[in-house]
Amino acid sequence: MSHAKSNDHHIVTLTGIGKTFGGVRVLGGVDFSVGPGQVHGLVGENGAGKSTLMKILSGVYPVEEGTLLMDGESRSFSSPEDAQRRGIGMVFQEFSLVPTLSVAENVMLHQEPRTVLGLIDERATVSAAQALFAEMDVDIDVRKRMSDFGPAQWQLTEIAKSLAREVRLLILDEPTSSLTRSESVILFDLISRLTARGIGIVYISHRMEEILQVCDHVTVLRDGQLVLSSPAAELTVQDIVVAVVGRASEDHFEWRPRARPVGPVLLQIENVSTAALTEVTVSVRESEVVGLVGLVGSGRSELLRAVFGVDRKDSGTVSISGEMVAINNPRDAVRAGIALIPEDRRVEGLVLQHSVTSNIILTLYGALTRWIFVRNSAARATVAKLAKSVGIRAPSFEVPMFQLSGGNQQKAVIAKWLGTHPRVLLMDEPTAGIDIGAKGEVVEVVRSLAEQGNAILIVSSDLPELLAVSDRVLIMRAGRIEESHERSALVDDAHLQRLIQGAGHA
Amino acid sequence: MTSPAIIKDPDPRARPSWGFDWRENIVYIGFVFVLVVFGFTLFDQGFLNPNNLLNILRQTSIIAVMAVGMTFVISAAEIDLSVGAVAGLASVTTAYTVAQWGLFPGILVGLLTGLVVGALNATFVTVLGIPSFLATLGMLGVATGAAQWFSANQPLPIRDDVYLAMFGSGNLGFLPVLAIWMIVFGLIGHVVLRKTPFGRYVLATGGNSVAARFSGLNPRRIKASVLILCSVVAAFAGMLYAGRLESGRYQWGTGDELSVIAAVVLGGTSLFGGKGSVVGAVFGALLIGVVNNGIVLMGLDFSQQTIVRGAIIILAVALARRTPVK
Numbered sequence A: 001m002s003h004a005k006s007n008d009h010h011i012v013t014l015t016g017i018g019k020t021f022g023g024v025r026v027l028g029g030v031d032f033s034v035g036p037g038q039v040h041g042l043v044g045e046n047g048a049g050k051s052t053l054m055k056i057l058s059g060v061y062p063v064e065e066g067t068l069l070m071d072g073e074s075r076s077f078s079s080p081e082d083a084q085r086r087g088i089g090m091v092f093q094e095f096s097l098v099p100t101l102s103v104a105e106n107v108m109l110h111q112e113p114r115t116v117l118g119l120i121d122e123r124a125t126v127s128a129a130q131a132l133f134a135e136m137d138v139d140i141d142v143r144k145r146m147s148d149f150g151p152a153q154w155q156l157t158e159i160a161k162s163l164a165r166e167v168r169l170l171i172l173d174e175p176t177s178s179l180t181r182s183e184s185v186i187l188f189d190l191i192s193r194l195t196a197r198g199i200g201i202v203y204i205s206h207r208m209e210e211i212l213q214v215c216d217h218v219t220v221l222r223d224g225q226l227v228l229s230s231p232a233a234e235l236t237v238q239d240i241v242v243a244v245v246g247r248a249s250e251d252h253f254e255w256r257p258r259a260r261p262v263g264p265v266l267l268q269i270e271n272v273s274t275a276a277l278t279e280v281t282v283s284v285r286e287s288e289v290v291g292l293v294g295l296v297g298s299g300r301s302e303l304l305r306a307v308f309g310v311d312r313k314d315s316g317t318v319s320i321s322g323e324m325v326a327i328n329n330p331r332d333a334v335r336a337g338i339a340l341i342p343e344d345r346r347v348e349g350l351v352l353q354h355s356v357t358s359n360i361i362l363t364l365y366g367a368l369t370r371w372i373f374v375r376n377s378a379a380r381a382t383v384a385k386l387a388k389s390v391g392i393r394a395p396s397f398e399v400p401m402f403q404l405s406g407g408n409q410q411k412a413v414i415a416k417w418l419g420t421h422p423r424v425l426l427m428d429e430p431t432a433g434i435d436i437g438a439k440g441e442v443v444e445v446v447r448s449l450a451e452q453g454n455a456i457l458i459v460s461s462d463l464p465e466l467l468a469v470s471d472r473v474l475i476m477r478a479g480r481i482e483e484s485h486e487r488s489a490l491v492d493d494a495h496l497q498r499l500i501q502g503a504g505h506a
Numbered sequence B: 001m002t003s004p005a006i007i008k009d010p011d012p013r014a015r016p017s018w019g020f021d022w023r024e025n026i027v028y029i030g031f032v033f034v035l036v037v038f039g040f041t042l043f044d045q046g047f048l049n050p051n052n053l054l055n056i057l058r059q060t061s062i063i064a065v066m067a068v069g070m071t072f073v074i075s076a077a078e079i080d081l082s083v084g085a086v087a088g089l090a091s092v093t094t095a096y097t098v099a100q101w102g103l104f105p106g107i108l109v110g111l112l113t114g115l116v117v118g119a120l121n122a123t124f125v126t127v128l129g130i131p132s133f134l135a136t137l138g139m140l141g142v143a144t145g146a147a148q149w150f151s152a153n154q155p156l157p158i159r160d161d162v163y164l165a166m167f168g169s170g171n172l173g174f175l176p177v178l179a180i181w182m183i184v185f186g187l188i189g190h191v192v193l194r195k196t197p198f199g200r201y202v203l204a205t206g207g208n209s210v211a212a213r214f215s216g217l218n219p220r221r222i223k224a225s226v227l228i229l230c231s232v233v234a235a236f237a238g239m240l241y242a243g244r245l246e247s248g249r250y251q252w253g254t255g256d257e258l259s260v261i262a263a264v265v266l267g268g269t270s271l272f273g274g275k276g277s278v279v280g281a282v283f284g285a286l287l288i289g290v291v292n293n294g295i296v297l298m299g300l301d302f303s304q305q306t307i308v309r310g311a312i313i314i315l316a317v318a319l320a321r322r323t324p325v326k
Helices: A050-057 A080-085 A103-107 A122-136 A151-163 A181-196 A208-214 A237-245 A300-307 A330-335 A345-349 A356-363 A376-390 A406-418 A436-451 A463-469 A493-501 B026-041 B050-075 B083-101 B103-127 B132-151 B161-167 B177-195 B197-207 B209-214 B219-244 B256-266 B278-298 B302-320
Strands: A012-021 A024-034 A039-043 A065-070 A088-091 A169-173 A200-204 A217-222 A225-231 A265-273 A280-285 A289-293 A315-320 A323-325 A338-341 A424-428 A455-459 A472-477 A480-486
Touching (some): A024 A065, A024 A200, A080 A088, A225 A237, A265 A300, A265 A455, A289 A300, A300 A424, A300 A455, A345 A406, A356 A376, A356 A406, A406 A436, A436 A455, A472 A493, B026 B256, B050 B256, B197 B209, B256 B278
Parallel strands (some): A289 A455
Antiparallel strands (some): A012 A065, A265 A280, A315 A323
């Protein structure tokens, strides 16, 4: 602790940082520092001030209140570029990579090696990028286009790009939100290699276990105030959750038996094959929640997409309550009483510029239209009822969607589909990137939907959450369902994780 | 256990990458295909006659020059609909200045015309935030009107022999000087887009301007640069019209934006930005020129050429379409 107080050991020290937006104080009196080789965890609900603090640290906003000391000198960065020049690198949650350029071109963007003629030296670009990835111990073809890769490679490329800029302090904003457990392990390895070189890291995450595993020191913000700052070794998950939420939360993530017994088979998927799936057979009963797990690329999301008619089925059938239904597109699926809560809510689930109301009634225009006019009062009433049923918190339902937190956006996506009275809900990573409070609420929504007799098929990389709601868990590998486990047969998330990794690793 | 091999697995949703991507090379395939087909079917009409082939070159090189500038604009995920009008305006201002003050002032004023229009386009798009589609559509009208007004709807003849040789009817060896300009612009454009940091920044801006900004680039300045560059190049094309047709006239270049955009898109430049090919655009222009020529030799008329050109754009976009990433 004593060493954490002395400024001269730190790469940067923020003291008494505050920020006001249009009269609203979003941050006040926050102290924060990172030393060389230190991993400093930053935790808080969305809107707690984490991003604002990091934007000040990375030069997006100037220092208006308080001081930013770097190497003992007071500074305020004039732009992200300025901060970068001083060695502060930010790995953005919204990836800052260009999909149409190659990995190497992205890594070396804006610092291309030149030939004597001033032209770009392609060979040096490639070899510089290769050297960086070799240093990170990551195997990737740097000549390939960024769009050929998935989230894990994007994340690693982001980090490589920061390293190409002689970074001293690296800010990782929810780096694992799109990674599977095994990909996260690669990231953690990389973090320890970076800290061994004296690079300081700010680690932002909603996943508490991860914070305790990776960080040396943890700072928690709530409502723009610092509420906890202490060495990770002295903390438990519960300590952090209490600090984040501001109250001892009831444990949403414990399995709770359901009042309503599981009924007859509602959704029957039989021998479905697509480009990514091979002869998948799954049945989900009324009031049953079935969890789908597996590594990225194992076909989890693809199964949901195939059932919902997004991806073309080469063979196989889908039946609802024993009746075969032809589902060739999402319209067919909706008509059959199926709803899909997609993986990327911002792209596939919502029109962010539109109001909460127009987003939610998007699926309901048929029911809310008289002749050719939308019945506004009926629409408002419906939206209010749906929003209440999932607990959306918004200043008004007429504000644009992007003003809502991730958790409330996710609840809106669910609300949008509940209006169609689906009997089968397909949910793809319903809690990705939302804070712990909202996560608990989404879990509650899933539970209550099951209580109402719906069949739910849920994909999630958050295993504790999955175990909290699932009656059964199916493990997928290479487009096939390989194992099925009753909830009662699974001890905890570590047990399930071992099963996902394959018997050979158990 | 933590084998990095996992990282090698490509995203299953990503497009499989083949050794040869026919979508990216559709223009060259199309070019060869059309040449061969016309070579046989229109042999008797003299399609393969050297004079006819040089004629095609002469007619399409001006479009090709404009397409070089347009490639940069579209690569940066913007569009410039004012190129044809700028060419017309520049032909008029150049012709007037050449007649009044001579060759060099004429060249200077022609290029300056492009610079002014380009700077206005850039201001509207990057400072006022007007979408380039609308800003340059408005500019199309403004530039055409200015050219009509300035020339009082009259053609302004050019009698300077040096100018006509440099920009119009001259030949270098067997090659028309217009084709030389096309090759020069194509080569320079290719090197700038592929080999210089500026070109890389244009592609980065078009591919993801947020990413470009967070990489320390200034996407607004880059977008402004390509709009100015495109207008200057279009003005130069107008000077070539003036040279070839020995006069400045507001109609020169009318409707060329359609051919130019078709050439660029055919050449493998993505209308969504981030991906561009200057050489492809030049071949796109040649392909359109060959098709137009074939249509004429078949005995179809101008209106039918226009229909074919429109159809080519739709076909090209349909062929080049791929599911946008993210």
